[in-house]
Amino acid sequence: MSPGAVRGAAGRIAAALLLLCAAQGVPAELPAESLDRVETLPVPYPPHWFWAHDMAFGHYTDGRMFLLDADGAHVGAQFKGMVNAAFGPAFVESGQRRELYVAETFYERTGRGKRTDVVTVYDKSTLAPLGEIVLPGAKRVNTLPSRYAVALIDGGKQLLVYNFTPATSVTVIDVGQRKVINEVPLPGCAMVYPAGKNGFSSLCGNGSLISFRIDERGQVTGRHVIEPFFDIDADALFEKPALIGGIAYFPTFAGNVQEINLGTEQARLGKKWSLIAGSDPAEHWRPGGIHLTGADAAGRLYVLMHPEGKEGSHKEPGREIWVFDARGRSLLQRVTLREPGLSIELTRDPDPLLLVVNVSMNVDVYRARDGGFLRTLSDFGQDEPLLLHAVR
Amino acid sequence: MSPGAVRGAAGRIAAALLLLCAAQGVPAELPAESLDRVETLPVPYPPHWFWAHDMAFGHYTDGRMFLLDADGAHVGAQFKGMVNAAFGPAFVESGQRRELYVAETFYERTGRGKRTDVVTVYDKSTLAPLGEIVLPGAKRVNTLPSRYAVALIDGGKQLLVYNFTPATSVTVIDVGQRKVINEVPLPGCAMVYPAGKNGFSSLCGNGSLISFRIDERGQVTGRHVIEPFFDIDADALFEKPALIGGIAYFPTFAGNVQEINLGTEQARLGKKWSLIAGSDPAEHWRPGGIHLTGADAAGRLYVLMHPEGKEGSHKEPGREIWVFDARGRSLLQRVTLREPGLSIELTRDPDPLLLVVNVSMNVDVYRARDGGFLRTLSDFGQDEPLLLHAVR
């Protein structure tokens, strides 16, 4: 017999046995399974998914971005995917293109040899790299995870990368061409905050703010300075604002918030008001944490707060999240956290979730509307997921 | 005044103030300190130092070798240094040269891009890389930490690296020239055990052992096979022997030990005897763990043992270490561990320490002579330090 005939005969015998088994109540054999299946993801991502940026401080050459579903009942349902993100990376998800950007650093021999900085471009659906943009000059900033070390402007067409060597500058990338098109020097300033129709602002060491207008070729077409307006010693601005309707809300070490309108043609200094005016001064509530601000679609401002604030307490975990009506500058609610929090984020849907990285490095999920606790995401492979990004 | 004169004057004023302060009982100011100090290590290392090979399973691209002092009272006194060891690496310390060898793997982009395998050569005193030997063919084995994935032979002049692609072979390196000089194909065999005057043996999938004699140019000048002598299903040999006086003691899954004399011109099959003959059969004591064997200068054989052994239990943590007189094939002592152990090692001095990696991934230190517990080394930055190497 030919091998085909053998298989055919075997198949008939197996089929006969199967019928026999079924007749006798013996369950059918499980079939052989395919060996080539790889998952893909729906794009846009469902609104309760989020990215957890794990810096993996003890192994920072192997940091990760975990894509998680805050609605999942257990880790199998929560864990959607992962991309590597090496060596103090910065991450941003495009709202327009089906792409993710990871600005990262590699050495030929992990921590030795030749250094190469790149922006790796990932496909949102396959989480596979589509390409990379090499960043010249070995100057990309290396710091704790920050929302403002990279930024997308011009409707997602340009990507900005903040550099620190310690000389500071901003690299401008054309996303469509995957090409570096300019580098803007920053005179003693830091970070990139999207500003204006197409540009960015940076906070400066002398307490001022500088803004640049950028054209579609990445060239600077306008430059504007808000003269020094805060005192780094007396009441420093956190460099971690929440953005609501074009206005950046910068909390300050002493418990104020400085509004800066970045949505207009030229950045405009707004009102400075107290976050703690209504609280007991003896309790010394202050803003603090790793990433301590958030905002939702309804225009509410969320700030992580701790009591007994003092010089040096500005990275303490928050025991509460205070929720403000940003426009009305009024306190709406104080949410007491189950476990103190280090960083917060809000999903972008109308009835958003409040996501809190707690001091055990797990993620607690609350309903934003009433502060009700929903669940904790833990054991998803994380070390220190210090920064969360709601999906776009 | 010239700047020098200013400094001179300032110095005189400071000296005067110092005298004044001293006279008044005010302590002197602490002096400014130097900014350029880097430590070096004594070579040979003190006998109670050891290497902990941390595979860092969650971040295996960033594994480490920690150099620790088992006599240290706290982490500051225990932690002597560290070398990186990436991606399922293998490590061996030269007993002759002031060098360490780490066989490791790198990718251009952590886990993507071009792969390069190298042996990195470190200076024992400075722990700085002296150079590297590129391993051709992307074939170095990638596995749990093992003592027998690399081996030094010929008095430390040749380094062997075991390859698995899954085709198997051994790369031969001239250590002095830092150069690959040969590759020996292995027909269905695995690991490198130093053997003979200058050669190696490997265990084979059919239950045999093959041995090669190597000349100073890395060429094979002799080949010898011990025909199949064990049954992989019925009573598999652990591939993790202890070596005492040229004899390899291979424990078996069923609780025996197979002696093979690797010290002679041709490897010779030795006696197979029971480790558990004197124990209660109902307790089913079996050897097991990650690296489960050790030996000391007095010729004692140490084996990690667990009760309730069965198929699949051969990697269970050991609750006891059984100490045998290797020559007399008799049980000398059973050491009950404070916490179950995964891997063991003995220091090389006459009154050795017994080092045990416990299930909390800390290292427990016992006196080998009486099993007395001394201390636990913890919190030295480790994830999973699964293999220990006493210094040479």
Add this chain to the structure above:
Amino acid sequence: MARTLAQRTSRRSFIAAIGSALVGGAMLPLLPVARAAAAETARPKEDPGDPTQCGYWRNCAVDGYLCACCGGTTTSCPPGTEMSPTTWIGTCRNPADGRDYIISYNDCCGKTSCGACFCNRNEGDRPLYAPQRANDLNWCVGAKSLAYHCTVTVILGTAAGRT
């Protein structure tokens, strides 16, 4: 309180799985989160158990992160990874039908460790000289990148000679 914090905070890893050995059987769920996960969506009764648990029947010789916890399933790799064609093989008994199945443990490769649901069980596992049965090897050796992410458990068929 700081001390309590430090002690309370456990890292999922290896260690939990190693712990399984101490209770003398890997069939027990290991971690608090794993226990909580028992409420997973119902499985077909002919393939019983929770694939995110180490004790799930197909996992009898697995050594690594379970892809069902990493954005994949028991038989599919997570997004952006590649299923290695080289594998080791286990023989696991399905409690639903009492049959022994040949399980192919394919590693998913090209990203570093998933980190979730580490599981190590060693039924039929053998040392490195028997590689086709050795779970200590990185089986991404057959993929484009050696980077190991997680492991799937694919049924190849029944172990006819053994049922």
Add this chain to the structure above:
Amino acid sequence: MARTLAQRTSRRSFIAAIGSALVGGAMLPLLPVARAAAAETARPKEDPGDPTQCGYWRNCAVDGYLCACCGGTTTSCPPGTEMSPTTWIGTCRNPADGRDYIISYNDCCGKTSCGACFCNRNEGDRPLYAPQRANDLNWCVGAKSLAYHCTVTVILGTAAGRT
């Protein structure tokens, strides 16, 4: 027992140091091992405290692994690393003489994380727009390799204007 094991096993890291903030002052020793280390060899009384502890006076603005736990000392880098010439600066009060000292926090670079004795204190720390006072930056930026291993605490002098 497996569950106990998993919960008992704490990973030293970040988390322990974060915990320090919760007790409202980083002057308290954080970890069991750190407490045990109090028996360290006697320090000169004019430079008091245990340099392997986060609460040691020079550590008032440190953010990273203490080199005194990594094979170095308060002022020397571990073997095989390079001391970065660029630093951030803190002003810490020595409890022995009541003087404020300018401390240079130099990172030791060229190997990846030491992993032992993580410490984060933020007295005088400021955001990234004031880099010379910002401990969130990787200060290996001035060394041959950006790979961060640990941090030393070197006295540059007294803060004369402040004493």
